[in-house]
Amino acid sequence: MGTKTSTNSTSQTGPKDLPVATAGKPIDNNDNDNDNDSDDDWTPPPREAFHTDPKLCHSILRTVAASAPLRILSSTISMGSGLFLDNKTNTSPLPAGREIYRSVPLMMYINPDLNPNICHYCHSSNTDAFGAPPSMTGTKTETETIKSCSGCGVARFCSKKCQRLAWTRFHKDECKILKEHPKMRGEYLLLHRLVFWQQRGFVTTEQGRVVEGLETHFTEYSKVEERAAEIYDVAEDVVKATGGKVGMGLVWRLLPAMRTNCVGVRMAEKKDVVGAAFDLLTAVINHSCEPNAFVFFEGNELKVRSLREIAPGEEITISYVDKNIDVAARRKLLQHEHFFECRCIRCRNEHKEHVSLLKTSKNIAALHLAQRSLITLMKNAVWAANHPGMNAQFEDLATIEAQLRIHTSNVFTNSEWPGHIAPLPMSRMYLAALYLDQEKLVPALRLALQGKLMSRCKSGPDWVNEMMDLMSVLIVAGNIPPDSPLYQAEGFPTMDDTHAVTYGYLHEVCKEAGTAFGGDSKYTKAICDMFAGLLAKKPDARPGSKEFAVEFEEGQKRVLAWAGVLEEFGITLGR
Numbered sequence: 001m002g003t004k005t006s007t008n009s010t011s012q013t014g015p016k017d018l019p020v021a022t023a024g025k026p027i028d029n030n031d032n033d034n035d036n037d038s039d040d041d042w043t044p045p046p047r048e049a050f051h052t053d054p055k056l057c058h059s060i061l062r063t064v065a066a067s068a069p070l071r072i073l074s075s076t077i078s079m080g081s082g083l084f085l086d087n088k089t090n091t092s093p094l095p096a097g098r099e100i101y102r103s104v105p106l107m108m109y110i111n112p113d114l115n116p117n118i119c120h121y122c123h124s125s126n127t128d129a130f131g132a133p134p135s136m137t138g139t140k141t142e143t144e145t146i147k148s149c150s151g152c153g154v155a156r157f158c159s160k161k162c163q164r165l166a167w168t169r170f171h172k173d174e175c176k177i178l179k180e181h182p183k184m185r186g187e188y189l190l191l192h193r194l195v196f197w198q199q200r201g202f203v204t205t206e207q208g209r210v211v212e213g214l215e216t217h218f219t220e221y222s223k224v225e226e227r228a229a230e231i232y233d234v235a236e237d238v239v240k241a242t243g244g245k246v247g248m249g250l251v252w253r254l255l256p257a258m259r260t261n262c263v264g265v266r267m268a269e270k271k272d273v274v275g276a277a278f279d280l281l282t283a284v285i286n287h288s289c290e291p292n293a294f295v296f297f298e299g300n301e302l303k304v305r306s307l308r309e310i311a312p313g314e315e316i317t318i319s320y321v322d323k324n325i326d327v328a329a330r331r332k333l334l335q336h337e338h339f340f341e342c343r344c345i346r347c348r349n350e351h352k353e354h355v356s357l358l359k360t361s362k363n364i365a366a367l368h369l370a371q372r373s374l375i376t377l378m379k380n381a382v383w384a385a386n387h388p389g390m391n392a393q394f395e396d397l398a399t400i401e402a403q404l405r406i407h408t409s410n411v412f413t414n415s416e417w418p419g420h421i422a423p424l425p426m427s428r429m430y431l432a433a434l435y436l437d438q439e440k441l442v443p444a445l446r447l448a449l450q451g452k453l454m455s456r457c458k459s460g461p462d463w464v465n466e467m468m469d470l471m472s473v474l475i476v477a478g479n480i481p482p483d484s485p486l487y488q489a490e491g492f493p494t495m496d497d498t499h500a501v502t503y504g505y506l507h508e509v510c511k512e513a514g515t516a517f518g519g520d521s522k523y524t525k526a527i528c529d530m531f532a533g534l535l536a537k538k539p540d541a542r543p544g545s546k547e548f549a550v551e552f553e554e555g556q557k558r559v560l561a562w563a564g565v566l567e568e569f570g571i572t573l574g575r
């Protein structure tokens with residue numbers, strides 16, 4: 001790290017000073033870092049929004065396989081551009097559950113800490129479609145032997161061929177970097193890749209123009225000292241990694257562009273982000289907390305699908321954050337990462353709901369405090385479960401559950417904490433999974449039913465994933481032997497009722513998975529195979545028949561009453 005130089009706003013800043021008004025860490029004027037800096041200016045030139053350049057828009061749109069006519073236009077929600085369903089070539093709306101486009105992102109990086117089972121070149125996984133490793137399910141796949149690179153011990157490859165191809169394409173530049181920084185953020189690793197690719201001439205002129213036109217929030221990063229300092233070290237590392245061949249000015253501008261425009265990699269079967277991808281068209285899509293589309297990944301492909309009907313001429317939106325978190329947490333994240341306050345209808349309605357339930361700002365502050373405490377509590381419980389013996393205090397799930405009750409009591413003045421207000425649904429689901437791991441089926445089933453059925457999410461990909469978490473508890477519950485003392489001692493739902501609910505729910509999940517993820521998705525196929533396998537064991541009334549509908553309704557009523565869930569939260573067959 002170089003020594004400090006003055007960076008006041010009146011100085012004639014050269015390439016080696018931090019941008020004007022930035023009090024982050026300045027670079028050493030005597031450093032050789034910038035000797036080959038072809039790009040002396042720290043401040044990016046004014047950005048031309050994509051939609052002002054039809055030729056560039058055309059080439060961005062050509063990078064994807066679109067199933068619907070698309071256009072890049074001036075956004076209706078943000079300052080720059082956005083992606084729209086075209087209304088010139090198309091007059092009919094796009095229904096819910098349709099593919100909008102798919103593409104192979106320009107760059108993608110999976111963080112092996114978050115998912116060690118994905119090849120870093122072809123991005124195929126050695127887990128089954130539910131994300132379970134083969135050792136747990138007994139499934140053997142071609143890519144079973146995903147091995148780490150012996151150089152860095154970080155990058156993973158499913159075959160020698162993938163390892164060789166990755167080496168020529170990017171890993172020869174990245175191996176040393178990953179060895180030094182094994183936990184590097186996906187966006188930062190992709191920044192290194194982009195810089196190396198630019199040097200090697202791997203980036204086409206058009207791709208380069210897209211990168212130049214990206215929203216960077218450069219000013220916001222530069223203005224706040226701690227944000228500037230946060231990215232400064234990374235930028236310096238990138239310059240160092242290129243042996244000083246690339247100047248700090250260029251890296252300093254590209255870095256916030258990567259942070260702003262990479263999309264989190266979520267596989268179909270998991271809600272958690274496991275890496276970062278940079279896709280030229282997806283970088284144009286703006287955010288809504290009530291989006292009409294979503295992105296997921298399968299293998300090398302990124303797919304964007306509609307969540308509800310989209311009218312011709314309507315802007316396509318995705319959620320940049322987990323939709324299940326509460327309005328305050330969403331706004332905070334969007335402000336921190338994207339520098340805007342979300343003003344979508346959902347945010348306004350949720351905020352109004354809090355105000356009407358809690359009346360005063362003091363009570364709202366108490367809600368936010370309780371929400372943070374709950375998240376910390378669950379994080380500690382999950383950590384303790386993954387590190388047995390390290391923090392016994394959080395291993396006792398009955399104590400965690402009692403604390404959950406304490407945190408959620410007395411926050412709402414005239415009622416209990418409503419079951420749909422975050423993070424209660426998610427906390428209950430986590431706790432259910434931890435109880436299931438400890439084979440404590442009674443609290444696991446009760447909490448899974450409460451968490452899932454009372455949550456706000458009633459359809460779409462998140463609903464499918466949450467229902468699959470509930471299914472994993474129901475399936476274990478359905479396998480308890482008929483003479484188990486659980487039925488007597490705990491008033492546990494009868495085997496018939498559990499089976500009726502399991503078949504009914506899985507039937508709905510199959511249909512919704514087809515709509516949400518598409519019939520050609522590996523995940524949808526795996527869910528439907530699972531359902532078919534279960535159904536084969538069912539001799540009597542089958543989902544779809546009148547007899548089954550009666551069996552299901554009655555069974556669900558009793559199961560919900562046992563779990564303390566109101567009947568209105570139950571699932572209607574054939575929704």
Ligand SMILES: C[S@@+](CC[C@H](N)C(=O)[O-])C[C@H]1O[C@@H](n2cnc3c(N)ncnc32)[C@H](O)[C@@H]1O
Nearest residue numbers: 077078080081215261283284285286287338340
């Ligand atoms: C990935 S870019 C989206 C495309 C961008 N509008 C453009 O012109 O390149 C993300 C940035 O768009 C802006 N943005 C996205 N959604 C927004 C929203 N709902 N409200 C305000 N700004 C938004 C923010 O500046 C955000 O950091």
